[in-house]
Amino acid sequence: MSDRLKEMCKSLRLAYVADIYEKVPFENPSQYLEALFQQEFDLRDTAKGERLIKKARFMNGKELDNFQWGDQVKFPPQINRGDLESLGFISRKENVILTGSPGTG
Numbered sequence: 001m002s003d004r005l006k007e008m009c010k011s012l013r014l015a016y017v018a019d020i021y022e023k024v025p026f027e028n029p030s031q032y033l034e035a036l037f038q039q040e041f042d043l044r045d046t047a048k049g050e051r052l053i054k055k056a057r058f059m060n061g062k063e064l065d066n067f068q069w070g071d072q073v074k075f076p077p078q079i080n081r082g083d084l085e086s087l088g089f090i091s092r093k094e095n096v097i098l099t100g101s102p103g104t105g
Contacts (some may be wrong), residue, residue, distance in 0.1 A: 015041040 009018045020039050026032045037096050063086055075081065079096075082088065 014040055015047075016040050 006018050009015075017036060017040055020043070021036060024032060024035045024039065069081065073081075075084070078088070084096065
C-alpha cells in the first residue's frame with residue numbers, strides 16, 4: 001500500500017484496512033469494499049472487547065471448570081448447577097449473583 005493510502009486510512013481512522021486490504025478476495029468493487037469494511041468492524045469489535053477487559057482490571061480469571069462444587073453451594077429452586085453451567089439464564093435475560101465470604105473468589 002502506498003504511503004498516501006496509509007495516510008488516508010490513518011486520517012479516516014481505518015486502523016486495520018492497511019493491514020488486511022490484500023487479504024480480502026476481490027470479485028467486484030462493491031463486494032470488495034463490503035468485505036474489507038466488515039473485517040474492519042470485526043477487528044474493531046475484537047480490539048474493543050480486549051480493551052474493555054483490560055480496563056476492567058480483573059485480578060485473575062475464574063472458570064466453572066475449576067470451581068469446587070461442594071455442599072456449601074446452595075441454589076434457589078428455579079436454577080441448578082446444570083442451568084448455571086449452560087448459561088441458559090443469558091438467553092432468558094435473567095441476572096445471576098454469586099455471593100460468598102470474602103476471599104472465596
